[in-house]
């Protein structure tokens with residue numbers, strides 16, 4: 001029997017929990033990354049240099065740092081490192097005086113009076129992040145691994161047999177799951193090369209979207225609906241966009 005990677009068991013467990021299994025795992029991964037960054041690495045010189053190059057984490061993951069109790073001084077250390085770097089950029093900016101422009105010196109160039117002043121544009125470029133958010137990068141790697149694990153282990157029962165009881169527990173867990181959010185469904189579909197797997201994904205997702213559709217109709221027609229329909233509008237958002245604050249706005253997730 002071949003040994004399975006730890007991520008196999010993580011995905012398997014997540015399939016048995018509510019919501020998109022990958023969003024659930026990535027939310028946990030982001031939390032673990034940020035906790036480790038703050039607890040173990042905020043004083044690490046190499047990490048601090050990388051933090052400077054990133055200009056801090058992205059918006060989503062920077063704000064997640066603020067939700068960890070007891071880590072505010074570590075957050076302060078890392079933010080201070082970035083602010084110092086930004087001050088350094090301002091200090092190192094070429095002469096911005098009108099005199100320097102008139103003389104055609106410095107980084108404004110000597111293009112004459114009609115030339116557009118590029119000082120702002122050039123300064124903005126110096127303030128740009130030189131590396132993407134380290135948390136987003138880690139999540140990209142984890143996400144790719146989860147998708148591979150799913151595609152590699154979700155093996156539908158052969159056509160004709162059509163008995164889900166014959167399927168491995170991993171595939172059965174997917175059949176019973178809440179399915180994927182739309183971004184993760186697209187990722188899985190792009191990676192699969194097995195038509196039977198595509199059919200299974202379509203069947204699972206069709207059932208989930210049909211149920212959600214009916215609940216949304218119930219909610220709309222009977223305001224104050226009770227039962228499952230009550231939070232259908234929230235679950236629809238989670239299903240179409242992924243769980244809250246999993247994806248950074250500037251993250252490539254196609």
Ligand SMILES: [Zn+2]
Nearest residue numbers: 020023181184
């Ligand atoms: Zn998802």
Ligand SMILES: [Zn+2]
Nearest residue numbers: 058061133136
């Ligand atoms: Zn990020």
